[in-house]
Amino acid sequence: MNILELKDVSMLYGQVMALQNISLSVASGEWVAIMGASGSGKTTLMNIVGCMNKATRGTVTLDGENISRLDGRDLTAIRRDKIGLIFQQFHLISYLTAVENVMIAQYYHSMADEQETLRALKRVGLTHRAGHLPRQLSGGEQQRLCIARALINYPRLILADEPTGNLDESNQNTVLDIFHQLHAEGSTIIVVTHSPEVAAHAQRVVSLEFGRLVSDVPAQRFH
Amino acid sequence: MFLRMVLGALTRQKKKLLMMACAMALGISLATAMLNVMLDVGDKINQELKTYGANIIVTPRGASFLADLYGVEDGAGVSDKYLSEAELPNLKTIFWAFNIVDFTPYLDASVSVNGHEEKVPLLGAWFAKHLDIPTGEAVDTGIINMKSWWDIRGSWLKDDDESGVMAGSIFAGKQGIKTGDKLTIFARDNSGKVQTAFLTVRSVFHSGDKEDEGLLAPLALVQGLTGLEGKVRRVEVSALTTPENDLSRRASQNPRSLSRQDWEIWYCTAYVSAIAYQIEEALTDARAKAILQVAESEGKILQKTRLLMLLLTFLSLACSALAISNLVTANVLERSVEIGLLKALGATNASISFALLTEMLIATGIGGVVGYGTGLGLASIIGHSVFGSAVSAKALVIPIAALLVLLVTIGGSLPALRMLLRLRPAEVLHGRQ
Numbered sequence: 001m002n003i004l005e006l007k008d009v010s011m012l013y014g015q016v017m018a019l020q021n022i023s024l025s026v027a028s029g030e031w032v033a034i035m036g037a038s039g040s041g042k043t044t045l046m047n048i049v050g051c052m053n054k055a056t057r058g059t060v061t062l063d064g065e066n067i068s069r070l071d072g073r074d075l076t077a078i079r080r081d082k083i084g085l086i087f088q089q090f091h092l093i094s095y096l097t098a099v100e101n102v103m104i105a106q107y108y109h110s111m112a113d114e115q116e117t118l119r120a121l122k123r124v125g126l127t128h129r130a131g132h133l134p135r136q137l138s139g140g141e142q143q144r145l146c147i148a149r150a151l152i153n154y155p156r157l158i159l160a161d162e163p164t165g166n167l168d169e170s171n172q173n174t175v176l177d178i179f180h181q182l183h184a185e186g187s188t189i190i191v192v193t194h195s196p197e198v199a200a201h202a203q204r205v206v207s208l209e210f211g212r213l214v215s216d217v218p219a220q221r222f223h
Numbered sequence: 224m225f226l227r228m229v230l231g232a233l234t235r236q237k238k239k240l241l242m243m244a245c246a247m248a249l250g251i252s253l254a255t256a257m258l259n260v261m262l263d264v265g266d267k268i269n270q271e272l273k274t275y276g277a278n279i280i281v282t283p284r285g286a287s288f289l290a291d292l293y294g295v296e297d298g299a300g301v302s303d304k305y306l307s308e309a310e311l312p313n314l315k316t317i318f319w320a321f322n323i324v325d326f327t328p329y330l331d332a333s334v335s336v337n338g339h340e341e342k343v344p345l346l347g348a349w350f351a352k353h354l355d356i357p358t359g360e361a362v363d364t365g366i367i368n369m370k371s372w373w374d375i376r377g378s379w380l381k382d383d384d385e386s387g388v389m390a391g392s393i394f395a396g397k398q399g400i401k402t403g404d405k406l407t408i409f410a411r412d413n414s415g416k417v418q419t420a421f422l423t424v425r426s427v428f429h430s431g432d433k434e435d436e437g438l439l440a441p442l443a444l445v446q447g448l449t450g451l452e453g454k455v456r457r458v459e460v461s462a463l464t465t466p467e468n469d470l471s472r473r474a475s476q477n478p479r480s481l482s483r484q485d486w487e488i489w490y491c492t493a494y495v496s497a498i499a500y501q502i503e504e505a506l507t508d509a510r511a512k513a514i515l516q517v518a519e520s521e522g523k524i525l526q527k528t529r530l531l532m533l534l535l536t537f538l539s540l541a542c543s544a545l546a547i548s549n550l551v552t553a554n555v556l557e558r559s560v561e562i563g564l565l566k567a568l569g570a571t572n573a574s575i576s577f578a579l580l581t582e583m584l585i586a587t588g589i590g591g592v593v594g595y596g597t598g599l600g601l602a603s604i605i606g607h608s609v610f611g612s613a614v615s616a617k618a619l620v621i622p623i624a625a626l627l628v629l630l631v632t633i634g635g636s637l638p639a640l641r642m643l644l645r646l647r648p649a650e651v652l653h654g655r656q
Contacts, residue, residue, distance in 0.1 A: 043653050052567060052649040073571070080569020091564045091652060095231035100224070107224040108569045149568075161653070 002061075003028040003156055003188050004049060009058030011044050011211070018044040019211045022058070028156075031179070031189040033199035033219070036208035042192045043161060045208070049190065050083055050159045051075040063156050080109050084150030088162035090142040092134040092149075099130040102149045109153040120148040124178055140171025147178055158182065160191045164198055176201050225578065232582050236554065240586035243550050247590030247628060248597060250543025255598025255624055257532040257539075260605050262617045264528055277326075277369060277459035277514065279499050281306065284508045305330075305454035306509055308442070313505040314460065315356045318491070319498045322463040325368040327352075328455035330445050334438070335409040336398070343394060344437030345408065347445025352382050366439075369461055370430065377402040377426025382441050388422040391435035395427045402426055408438075412450030420448055460502065460511070464495040466526055471496050475513065540631050547635030551583060555639040555646075562643060563651030572644050579643065583632050591628035595621070 004026040011019040019041045026032050036042045047053035048060060051067060054075075059068050063082055067075065079085075092101050102120055103112040121127050124144040134142055143163060150158055160179075164172040176198065183189055191202060199205045200219050207215040233240060283304030306328070314323055327349045333342040349365035356362060367379050380387045388408075390400050400406070401424070408420045422440070429435060446452045465471075474481055474489045475496035481489060489497050499511035555562065565575055599616050606614035 047649040047653060050567075052647070052652075076566065076569055076571060079567065085567055087652060089652075091560060091567075093231075093561055093564070095235040096228070100227055100231075103224055104228065104565070105568045108565070108574065112224040 001028050002026060003030075003063055004190075005059075005061040006049075007059045007061075009045075009048065009055045009060060011041070011048065011053075012056040017211055019048075019055070022208075022211075022213050024206060024213065024216070026157075026188060026190060028188055029183075029186045030204065031183045031191070031202045033202035033205045034190060034192045034208065035194065035196070035199050035205055037194065039210075040208040041211040042194075042208055044211075046159055046161050046190070046192050049157075050085055051079040081153070082156040084153070084155035084158045086143070086146050086150045086158065086160035086163050088165040090134070090139075090146045090166075092142060092145060094134055097131050097133055098126060098137065098145050101134065101145060102152050105149045105152050117148075117152060120152050121145075123151070124148045125174075138171070139167055140174055143167060143171065143175055144178065147175065151182070156188065158187055158189045160189065162193055163191060164193070164195065172198070225581075228578060229581050229585070232578075233585060236582075239550055239554055240582070243547055243583065243586045244590030244593070246543050246546035246550065247587040247631065248594035250540045250631060251591045251594030251624055251628060252597035252601055253539035254536045254627055255595050255620055256601035256605060257536040258620045258623060259599065259602040259614050259617055261529050261532040261536075262619065263602075263606070263614045264525070264532070277461045278464065278495055279460040279462055279502065279511055279513055281458040281460060281502055281506065281509050281511045282456070284510045304508070305451065305456060306458060306506060308446075308453050308455050310506050311455075311458065312354050312356050314458075314502060315354070315360065315362060316358055317498070317501040317505050319462070319493050319501060320358075322493050322498060324461045324463060325364045326458055326460040327365045327369055328442060328458045330442055330449065330451060330455050332410050332445055332449045334448070336438075337407050338409075344433075345388075345410070345445060345448070346434060346437060346439050347442040348439065349442055350380050350382050352442075369459060374429040375426050376428070377424075380425055380439070380441055382443065384425070384441055385444060386420075386422055387425040387440070388444075389439040390424050390427050391437050391439070392427055392429040393435040394437055395424075400424055400427070406438075408448070410448040412448065414450060416450075418448045418450075420444070460498075462495065462498050463493060464498060465493045466523070467494060467496070470494075474500075540627060544631045544635040547583070547587065547632060548638055551579075551636045551639040552642065555579070555643050559646055559651045562646055563648040566646070567648040567652060576640050576643060579640070580633070580636060583636055584629070587628055587632045591624060595624050598624075 002025045004024070006022050006024040009019055009022045010017065022045065034042050034045060044053070048055050049062070051062075052075075055068060059066060061067070062078065065078070067078055070078070093104065096104065099114065099117050099121065102117045103114065106112045106117065118127060118130060121130055124147055126141060126144055126148065129137055129141060129145075134145070137145065143166070147163075163179075164175055167175060179189055179191070179201065189202075191198065193199055202219050205215075205217055205219050206213060283306055285304040308328060311326070311328060314320070314326055317323070330347040332345045332347070334345045335341070336343050351363045351365045351367045354362050354364065365382070375389075377389075380389055388406060395401065404424045406422050406424060408422055410418050410420070412418050428439065442455065446454065470481075470485060470489055471492075471494035474486075474494065478486065478489070478500055490500070495513040499513050502511040503509050562575055566572075602614040602616070606612055
């Protein structure tokens, strides 16, 4: 069963066509990497799939629901309930501790539960850092915290934008190990990356060039 | 979690929130001071204005009729109508008794001094007469309070002084009279018999009015000389009044022309015409006339003072709102990534706006409390320096100040909230539209 389906999705910024007639399906439990150079439309595609932007044309179906024409309020609800977002820049709230940074996603979703949050931190190996502020954490720890925040509400789809872009090799491997673990547990993961090495960990690699989908191949073939 | 977020944000932005608190404290302190003074200023200004004389003249009905019809002045001997001195305490029993600050009766006579043929006006009045009011209260009222601007060389007379007199400055100048001089007064009483009194000049006064041309003595002494014991020619009343309006002007023409409802409103408001009407009810055959120029001037001064204070309050709050608006906008701009993230995590515009407003209200609320305290101090300084007495803290100002804090905070935050509502997570998190 497909959790995500894009049909002829285009995105126009003024005179610039950022995405052109993209059609793509992602099955439930699949790990897909989206690759492309800067300006290829990766982040635009991620914003559309992540309900942070609406396509100019085409249809986007997420978990069986057409989200193409939903208004801002409904998109916020879908983002909150079905999507876990992981950012390259981590985007953690500087004045909240690690545990609070995860709890805040819970707070806006349903109800903050510190015990459950601590379990999520344990899963990414950050229990001992629960009371630390983001500035007291390393880059790898901050990204793991970001992953814990993305997972706390049990999303149907995890969207990661260059999740290892700011990490050294050791922390990159730690993050990818977590992704493998999540994938093994049945999570659907879409990773936007420019790194072939990271993309190789996925099942499929979708390549974009100048807003067009130029290839959609199994990772082994891409590698 | 909400509290953790708000407290975290508050501690992180101490300086900015402190500036917001200061902006609000400044605005609210001025607003509190102005509102307290404004609510108190009516009485204060009225009290000030009362020192400049009476605003109601009471005369016998017939005498008043002659004066109205022929323009004949009091004391010209055209009227034998008088008011009863014994009834005067009734003035302090009317509905607006507490608004009657002072009053004094007058009785005038023409006398010869030291055998000269030229007639000199002798005016009898109360100086600081002690009255026991039928309601059980006691008051001291008279010319000393009502003519506080008179320049006295020597001392005021006492009401029971049977041999003292005050000389007007013009009369004293003409006759070469000074304090301590002895005068022999000849007056004709109401039966035509000449009465003689030997008086000592206790002081020379300068009023700037026609009283300067004659003598001033206790009322009882003049009544004795003229044989008009217990009688007075006119009474000057100084009353605290409400500024005149259309209703009071219509009423002053003819109170009976008012509808029942209008009449009750007019009667139960301290319009000068309503007080004059009630004075007529309290005294037999009396006609009370408002000195409208004085009453209207008082009303205008009061209204303009209040308007000025309202304007100052509005301007100070507008300045606070502008300052807060700039600070909140800077705050939202600075936190745009954080706000974008919260939206990306599923926070609604309403929940983020509520959190932001809570932070602002905590800061401005603290500023408001400090401003209120400062405002009370400021009001006290204004009261002492302008009116010579403290301005009482009005309880009504507290909810008004709280409401102003709320309105100024929300009003000042509106541009920032508008920006917040338009902020899209994709823009701030990925730098894309």
